[in-house]
Amino acid sequence: MSLRGDLLRRKPIAKVDEESGDGGLARTIGVFQLTMFGVGATIGTGIFFIMSEAVPVAGPAVIFSFVIAGVVAGLTALCYAELASAVPVSGSSYSYAYATLGELPAMVVAACLLLEYGVSSAAVAVGWSQYVNELLNNFFGFKLPEAISQAPDAGGFINLPAVVLIALCALLLLRGTSESAEANTIMVLIKLTVLGMFIVVAFFGWDSNNFADFAPFGVGGVTTAAGVIFFSYIGLDAVSTAGEEVKNPSRTMPLAIISALIIVTTVYLLVALAAIGAQASGKFKDQEAGLSAILRAVTGSSVPATILAAGAVISIFSVTLVTIYGQTRILFAMSRDGMVPAILSRVNRRTLTPVPNTIMVACIIGLLAGLLPISFLAEMTSIGTLIAFIVVSAGVIILRQREPDLLRGFNVPGYPVTPILAILGCLWIITSLRIVTIQVFVGWAAIVLVWYFTYGRKHATLNNQPSAGPVSEDRS
Numbered sequence: 001m002s003l004r005g006d007l008l009r010r011k012p013i014a015k016v017d018e019e020s021g022d023g024g025l026a027r028t029i030g031v032f033q034l035t036m037f038g039v040g041a042t043i044g045t046g047i048f049f050i051m052s053e054a055v056p057v058a059g060p061a062v063i064f065s066f067v068i069a070g071v072v073a074g075l076t077a078l079c080y081a082e083l084a085s086a087v088p089v090s091g092s093s094y095s096y097a098y099a100t101l102g103e104l105p106a107m108v109v110a111a112c113l114l115l116e117y118g119v120s121s122a123a124v125a126v127g128w129s130q131y132v133n134e135l136l137n138n139f140f141g142f143k144l145p146e147a148i149s150q151a152p153d154a155g156g157f158i159n160l161p162a163v164v165l166i167a168l169c170a171l172l173l174l175r176g177t178s179e180s181a182e183a184n185t186i187m188v189l190i191k192l193t194v195l196g197m198f199i200v201v202a203f204f205g206w207d208s209n210n211f212a213d214f215a216p217f218g219v220g221g222v223t224t225a226a227g228v229i230f231f232s233y234i235g236l237d238a239v240s241t242a243g244e245e246v247k248n249p250s251r252t253m254p255l256a257i258i259s260a261l262i263i264v265t266t267v268y269l270l271v272a273l274a275a276i277g278a279q280a281s282g283k284f285k286d287q288e289a290g291l292s293a294i295l296r297a298v299t300g301s302s303v304p305a306t307i308l309a310a311g312a313v314i315s316i317f318s319v320t321l322v323t324i325y326g327q328t329r330i331l332f333a334m335s336r337d338g339m340v341p342a343i344l345s346r347v348n349r350r351t352l353t354p355v356p357n358t359i360m361v362a363c364i365i366g367l368l369a370g371l372l373p374i375s376f377l378a379e380m381t382s383i384g385t386l387i388a389f390i391v392v393s394a395g396v397i398i399l400r401q402r403e404p405d406l407l408r409g410f411n412v413p414g415y416p417v418t419p420i421l422a423i424l425g426c427l428w429i430i431t432s433l434r435i436v437t438i439q440v441f442v443g444w445a446a447i448v449l450v451w452y453f454t455y456g457r458k459h460a461t462l463n464n465q466p467s468a469g470p471v472s473e474d475r476s
Contacts, residue, residue: 008102009462011095011337013087013403028178029246031255034239036185038260040315041238041322043191043267050127050229051275051291055284058225060276061215063269065225070265072226072425073233076389077261078412079396079419081254084240085409086399093237093388093395095333100395100402104449107456109391110334111448115441116237116384117327118361121166122368124319126151129161130288131312138306151371162369169321170362173328176351180321187318192263194311195271197304198291202274205298210280223432230382230429236261237388241326250409324365328357338463339456383433383441386426393419393426 029037055062083096094113098106133143143149150156172180215222239257246252271291279294287293291312292305299305332354335345344357396412396419412418430438 006457007104010100010102011098011462013099013406027245027247029181029252031252031259033181033185034246034252034256035259035263036188037181037322037325038236038239038256039263040184040188040191040318041326042233042236042260042264042319043188043195043315051272052284052287054225054228055276055281057217057228058221059213059216059281060211061222062225062229062281063272063276064215064222065229066268066272068223068226068425068429069230069233070268072422072429073230073236073389074261074265075418075422075425076393077236077257079389079393079422080236080240081257081410082396082408082412083392083399084253084257085250086403086406093240093392094330096395097391098337100398101391103457103460103462104452105391107339107448107452108445109388110330110339111445112384112387112391113237113330114327114384114448115444116388117323117330118365119368119384121169121320121323121327121365122162122372124316124323125162125165125365125369126159126372128165128313128316128320129159131292131309131316132161134288134292134309135306135313138302138309153372158370160370163366165317165320166324166362166366166369169317169324170358172321173325173358174351174353174355176353180325184318184321187315187321190311191315191318192267194308194315195267197311198295198308199270199274201295201298201304202278205278205294206274207277207280210276210278213281216281220432223429227382227386227429227432230385233264233385237385238322238326241329250407254410324358324361327361327365328354331357331361336461338459338461339452383430383437386430387441390423390426393422 051062054065058065083093087096087099094106094110097109129149133149137143144161146156148156148158148160151159172183217224236257239260240253275291275294278298284290292309295308296302296305331340331344333345334340335342335357344360345354346356347353348355397416399406400415
């Protein structure tokens with residue numbers, strides 16, 4: 001096969017189905033647990049601490065930023081639901097791209113996903129450390145020294161609580177997927193309860209004057225904030241990484257994705273509306289543990305703020321847990337395809353989890369969380385999420401044309417308008433990101449492609465197996 005043929009060869013759908021459930025992973029997750037996976041990976045990032053990054057950019061109009069991010073994520077969620085029901089395998093949009101677009105595009109998507117999950121986990125861990133300090137201050141009257149609670153860029157040496165959180169999540173994941181899913185479900189229910197308390201209390205401090213200067217930076221500010229917020233919708237992608245560990249995946253996957261989207265969007269809007277109504281937008285900038293601060297101001301007591309901080313410390317754990325899980329399963333799929341060393345798909349016989357893979361991922365994410373500031377981490381995650389969403393939406397269109405008779409547990413309504421709108425929405429938000437973010441992303445993608453041409457292409461399992469052929473051959 002020519003070089004072009006090699007780069008665009010596709011993994012046959014039949015091969016993907018054959019591998020599904022044959023990689024040593026156990027099918028232990030049901031609809032409710034998988035929905036909680038999506039909610040757990042999503043709620044906690046955009047709400048507990050990203051408000052202090054987004055409100056200064058958009059003002060009270062940040063509510064529309066949440067709506068824009070939610071609508072675009074919703075359109076993409078429908079596309080995810082269709083692909084996940086048709087190709088229920090680990091690896092998320094990387095696996096979808098390998099089956100629909102070809103090997104080289106799949107590696108570009110892999111670059112997006114590795115950035116998206118790795119940086120997202122680190123960003124959430126940094127936010128978690130803020131609430132740990134808030135809790136220590138409320139209970140014991142002291143905070144951790146900046147030297148061990150801030151990244152070097154923020155005046156510290158290392159963010160130690162963030163590193164500890166990553167280590168705890170890795171230990172839980174090493175015990176087994178079923179145990180992790182059960183722990184995640186409990187943490188998500190705590191999280192929803194705490195946020196419900198915030199909404200009720202914050203509405204008692206409602207002041208309509210807080211909405212007076214509604215959009216101080218215009219439409220540009222609103223879309224920029226939407227770009228910062230967008231990474232919190234990573235939970236939709238995280239659901240699709242569990243394809244090989246889900247019972248009855250063609251039904252479970254779309255149900256969980258759509259249910260998670262509805263829950264997440266509703267909670268986001270209610271919390272954002274209550275927070276803006278209770279506190280002037282000018283106070284959000286650089287505010288740590290912001291939701292706790294709002295409760296303290298509204299009630300004049302530290303009790304509700306302490307309860308929220310405690311709930312945040314417990315529940316943000318679930319976000320990091322699921323995003324690290326997603327990262328390990330993407331590397332698992334890539335390893336099985338020969339794109340990264342085989343040790344990353346080695347599964348422990350007792351726990352049925354990829355142990356070396358999980359340890360390596362935890363070490364790298366721990367370094368990111370300990371040394372980088374949260375604002376940079378959040379934006380880097382958003383661009384990875386957006387590009388992955390574009391690929392999934394395009395994958396729906398391509399697979400409908402190439403495999404019209406493929407069994408699908410869910411079909412995107414309003415096809416092809418829905419996936420096209422999802423692609424356009426993602427592109428619109430990408431244009432609002434800072435140039436440096438796009439430059440760093442392009443540099444990272446280049447590094448991954450160098451890896452592909454020096455290692456992945458030589459070791460790809462398709463070298464020894466029949467492929468589905470390049471895209472052009474398929475269309476002819």
